[in-house]
Structure formats: C-alpha cells, structure tokens
Amino acid sequence: MKHTVEENVRDVYSVTGEARLGNISLMSKEDVDRAIDQASDVQKNWKEIDLHTRARILHQWADNLVDKQLIIADMISHEVGKGMSSAKKEVLRTADLIRYTAEEGLRSHGDLMRGDSFKGGPSSKLAMVEQEPLGVVLAISPFNYPVNLAASKIAPALITGNAVVFKPASQGSLSGKLMIEALNDTDLPEGTVQLITGKGSEIGDFLVTHPKINMVTFTGSTQTGQAISQQTKMVPVVLELGGKxxxxxxxxxxxxxxxxxxxxxxxxxxxxxxxxxxxxxxxxxxxxxxxxxxxxxxxxxxxxxxxxxxxxxxxxxxxxxxxxxxxxxxxxxxxxxxxxxxxxxxxxxxxxxxxxxxxxxxxxxxxxxxxxxxxxxxxxxxxxxxxxxxxxxxxxxxxxxxxxxxxxxxxxxxxxxxxxxxxxxxxxxDHFPFIGAKSSGLGSQGIRRSIESMTRDKLFVLNL
Structure with missing residues (x-):
C-alpha cells in the first residue's frame, strides 16, 4: 500500500545510523483492517489449492531467495548489523527451511480409526481425521533474524492452507519486505500474504485482537509475548521469547x-x-x-x-x-x-x-x-x-x-x-523441535511442529 503523505512513512537507517536504507509505510488501523479482510477472503480459495501446488510455490520462493541472496543479504547486513557472510548464510538457510517445509507438508496426511479398536466401540463406525488450516495467521518477527525467523512462520502457514498477515520488526522491515517481494514473484495468489508495517504502539493491539486473526505466532521479548498471550484469549498462540x-x-x-x-x-x-x-x-x-x-x-x-x-x-x-x-x-x-x-x-x-x-x-x-x-x-x-x-x-x-x-x-x-x-x-x-519453558515461550516450533500448530483436526465419522 503506497502513501503519498510524508507523515505516513518512516525512513529506515543502517544500524550505525549513517546510511538511509529506504522507508516503510506507517499503516493505520484502517489500512490494517483492509489487509486482514483481504487475507481472510483470499484464504478461502487458497485452502482449496492442492498441496502439490502449494509446495511448488514454496520451492519457487526458495529459488527466488537464492537468486536474490546478495541483494537481501546486503540489506540484512546494513539494517541489523550483521557481517555479509552471516547475512548470506541466513538467506540460504531460509531457502533450505522453505524447501524442507514444502516437502514436510506433502507428507502431512489424515488418519483413519476403527470403532472396534476401542473396547466396547461399535465396529460399524469409522473415523476419518483430516487437518484443516486455522485461517489467517498473524506472524510477528524480530530484528535479529529478519528473514529466517519470518519465513519459519510464513512457510508452514502457507503449506497448510492459511493466509498470512506478516508484521516484521521496524528495524528489519526492509529485509522482510525484500523477502516478501521474492514470495510475491511466484504463483502465489495475490493477497495471500499481507505485509504490515508501522508503529507497534499504534497498531499492535489492534492486530493481535482483530476478530479475523485465527492464530498468532510471535518471536520477541517476554514482556510483549506475555501481553499478547493475555490479549488473544481463545486464539491459538505460539510464542518464542527471551532466555537466560x-x-x-x-x-x-x-x-x-x-x-x-x-x-x-x-x-x-x-x-x-x-x-x-x-x-x-x-x-x-x-x-x-x-x-x-x-x-x-x-x-x-x-x-x-x-x-x-x-x-x-x-x-x-x-x-x-x-x-x-x-x-x-x-x-x-x-x-x-x-x-x-x-x-x-x-x-x-x-x-x-x-x-x-x-x-x-x-x-x-x-x-x-x-x-x-x-x-x-x-x-x-x-x-x-x-x-x-x-x-x-x-x-x-x-x-x-x-x-x-x-x-x-x-x-x-x-x-x-x-x-x-x-x-x-x-x-x-530448523527441523528440530524448538521449545521454550516458563517465560521463554509457549508451544513448540520446528518445521513439523509449526505445521501441526497451524492446523486443527476435523473428524468425519462414517457409519457403515
């Protein structure tokens, strides 16, 4: 979304403050509301697209990241203060993560359960368990790994048929924007992933409590994570927080x-x-x-x-x-x-x-x-x-x-x-489980765990 009013954009500088890297839109609540509405509408069709097509789109995304690795790594380097070699490793690691997510998603399947497997259960009943997407996933990423930790949320959401509203950290948002541009340069239906930029103090609470947000996955400070947990109520939450x-x-x-x-x-x-x-x-x-x-x-x-x-x-x-x-x-x-x-x-x-x-x-x-x-x-x-x-x-x-x-x-x-x-x-x-106990987090991540967290079981009982 483009803004022509100067007050609605903010310049982003290098970590040393010496170079202007670009600017981000300071989106209003009205902007956010429209973005979430569009994601919710598009998700209804996205979830009907077959798994192989979703996986192919993720592979396209990974290929694009590899092709643009120098551009993206250069932005990571300047925006969050990493050496170029570390920044390149982050981009390539992210491409591998996305590819693994695509393949892991293809291995996701439902389950069949016979009624007579349980003592006293009727033999005429057969349960068919399927996984359904949750809907619209709000992915909030931190500054320190602006591409990898963002993709670790977005890729599992997409392979499972969810739409995504992505809010990067302000310092790291330009790196996240380049990552999303690489995703948009695939066959992904327009609007499936919405990039939200702006002041967390103004739109943060509105985002996490929006009625069309069906899950929140957040990486950041324990204080913010605890606040999100209290606000979201019945909405599933995965939190990756601080450590000592x-x-x-x-x-x-x-x-x-x-x-x-x-x-x-x-x-x-x-x-x-x-x-x-x-x-x-x-x-x-x-x-x-x-x-x-x-x-x-x-x-x-x-x-x-x-x-x-x-x-x-x-x-x-x-x-x-x-x-x-x-x-x-x-x-x-x-x-x-x-x-x-x-x-x-x-x-x-x-x-x-x-x-x-x-x-x-x-x-x-x-x-x-x-x-x-x-x-x-x-x-x-x-x-x-x-x-x-x-x-x-x-x-x-x-x-x-x-x-x-x-x-x-x-x-x-x-x-x-x-x-x-x-x-x-x-x-x-990245495919290992990643878990935080006590104030370090809630829920489990890692590619398979993330995929599982972004779906719900749906049961069909066949009476034969």
Missing part, C-alpha cells in the same frame, strides 16, 4: 572445548540471540582455570564494524547498549570483577567477562541481549541445577562434562526446552 541460557561446566569438563563453545555461544552476533549463552555456572575446582581461558579467547575477538566481519559490532540501537552497560555497572558496584571488556564506543559494547557474580546482581537473572557474560562459581552440581532453575526463563542450557550419563541426569532436572551436551546453546537445525 546457562552453561554448566562440571569439574571433569574438557575446558578447551567448553571455552570454544561458550565464547561462540555467548558472543556471536554480539550476543543478540535468545539462544545465546548468558551465564556460566562453574564448579569451584576448575573456575579459575576456566575464567583465564575464557579471558584469552574473548580477548581474541575482533571489535568494530560489521562490514569488516568483526566478531563484535554495534548493538541494534542506543537503548540496547544503555541497558547492557547498566547491567555491567550494577554488577561491578555490587562486587563483580570485570576480567576483560567493560568498554563502550557509541553502541559498541566490548565483549565483557564478569567474574564473582552472585545472586544479588541483576546480570545474574536479566537477559542482556548483548556481549556480556557473567560467571557464577558454585560448589557442586546440586547448586548448579538450583541456580539454573531459579531463573524465570527456560529456553536452553549447555552441560559440559565427559560423563554423558551424568549430563543426561542433570539435563533431566533442568527446567528448559532443550539441553545441549558439550556444545553451545543454539537454534536448529
């Missing part, structure tokens, strides 16, 4: 392996990932050695410009950098020790390692979404599990030990959706 993922380092761990995985898990994309390692719980016996090894590895990280493929680059905005700095300062005031880092240049926070962190410090519990790693020393495994589970979050955890049996035993006690054994916390592969 711990790395549990046992005294028998391979410390070199642990350091390599922890540093990568904590500081890739400057820590701006819900699955980033955000605290280390280490047994006293190896704490000093681990901290020194972490210091050496962190000091080898490059700091600077995302265009130079630096390991640490500017955070998404000044508010984000202010928050990380605030957490560091509060911890230092309460007795934590800055082993390395604790330096800021504009929105670049140098990778910071904090030792001697305790339960009284905010950085032990709050999600920084930036390059700071607190180390909490513990006496034993029981204390590790207790501290890990005291968090309001429950996304993932890493356990580093040479004793696999012990790792599985400890992992079973952790209140998280996923446990990584001797590896960093991370999302994927």
């Amino acid at each position: 993922d711990p790395a549990l380092v046992l005294k028998d761990a391979d410390l070199d392996l642990a350091v390599k995985q922890i540093v990568s898990g904590a500081f890739s994309y400057s820590g701006q990932r819900c699955t980033a390692i955000k605290r280390v719980l280490v047994q006293d016996e190896v704490a000093e050695e681990l901290v020194q090894k972490l210091k050496e590895a962190i000091n080898n990280l490059s700091v600077g410009d995302y265009q130079q493929e630096s390991d640490i680059s500017p955070l998404i905005n000044t508010r984000a950098a202010d928050y990380v700095e605030e957490l560091i300062d509060e911890a230092l005031q309460k007795g934590a020790h800055a082993v390395t880092g604790n330096k800021r240049e504009a929105n670049v926070i140098h990778p910071t390692l904090l030792d001697q962190v305790n339960e009284d410090m905010r950085v032990a519990w709050e999600e920084p979404f930036g390059p700071v790693l607190p180390v909490i020393r513990v006496q034993n495994e029981e204390e590790m599990v207790k501290l890990a589970n005291l968090s309001e979050y429950g996304l993932q955890a890493s356990i580093f030990t040479k004793d696999t049996q012990k790792a599985i035993k400890l992992g079973s006690q952790l209140e998280v959706g996923s446990v990584q054994l001797n590896a960093k916390t991370e999302r994927g592969p």
